[in-house]
Amino acid sequence: MSALVRIRAERDQMSAIERRIADFVLENAQLLRDYSSQQLANALGISQSSVVKFCQKLGFKGYPDLKLSISEAVVRADNGNGGSQPGGGSQRPASLATSLWQRKSEAEEATRHINTTDALGAVASAIGSARRVFIIGLGDDDIHARALALRLSLLGVLAVHNFDVTHMAASMSAAESGDVLVVFSEFGMHPALGQLCRYAREHGGAVVTVTRHSANPLRAHADLPLLVSAHDDGAHIQPLLYHSALQHLMDQVFVLLCDGSRARRANLQANLARIQPLIDA
Secondary structure, three states: OOHHHHHHHHHHHOOHHHHHHHHHHHHOHHHHHHOOHHHHHHHHOOOHHHHHHHHHHOOOOOHHHHHHHHHHHHHHHHHHHOOOOOOOOOOOHHHHHHHHHHHHHHHHHHHHHHOOHHHHHHHHHHHHHOOOEEEEEOOOHHHHHHHHHHHHHHOOOOEEEEOOHHHHHHHHHHOOOOOEEEEEOOOOOOHHHHHHHHHHHHOOOEEEEEEEOOOOHHHHOOOEEEEEOOOOOOOOOHHHHHHHHHHHHHHHHHHHHHHOOHHHHHHHHHHHHHHHHHHHO
């Protein structure tokens, strides 16, 4: 993982001083080769030791290693898109496609870095062993909630999907110990979703949340949090990165569910065969 991708992935969990360093590095990546660690510290009004600690926290031996990694990332980016920004009026379609693909790949890489194999395995195990899986997402988040519900149904997992919190609260009155609630919420700020998490806990269920990699109220309710890292200066680009990285994340959970049970794979094949005539009709 390149230094720039790692910084974007970890930024929301950094201290105030670390975020200042991160923002400066991200905004001035092409100029960083001309800065020494002391010059960087002076530009930000912090100590040189803060810069060194920042580098080490990211897994680098020191500032020279960080600067080298960033320089290499800048060169790769320049070779990939000619230094143009996605969506620029003068950017050719082929260049735009390459740039957007590159940014999506970085978001997916950062998201993979945050969610360990063990964390994904724990989510798949909880869903696979649950009697029922309650799934909810509001607004755009319902796209992913609906997709997960359909996939689980194809695997023979009982999925209760809803996009209305009051209807979901009513459905969860029948929840039992061992059931799972999966909540999709990009920013994790909706109070009603937090209340649903408390309902699940009261019934002995486990809570899986899917949010941005940020400190948010909903994430605090999770037994098993899944986190998405997707950052971009373009307001029209950032949502695309988020949905792409989230989809890739949930694809991994789906594959783990399939690989973990021959019965689920058999259910998938049988259900796909049953559905195909309806599609062809």
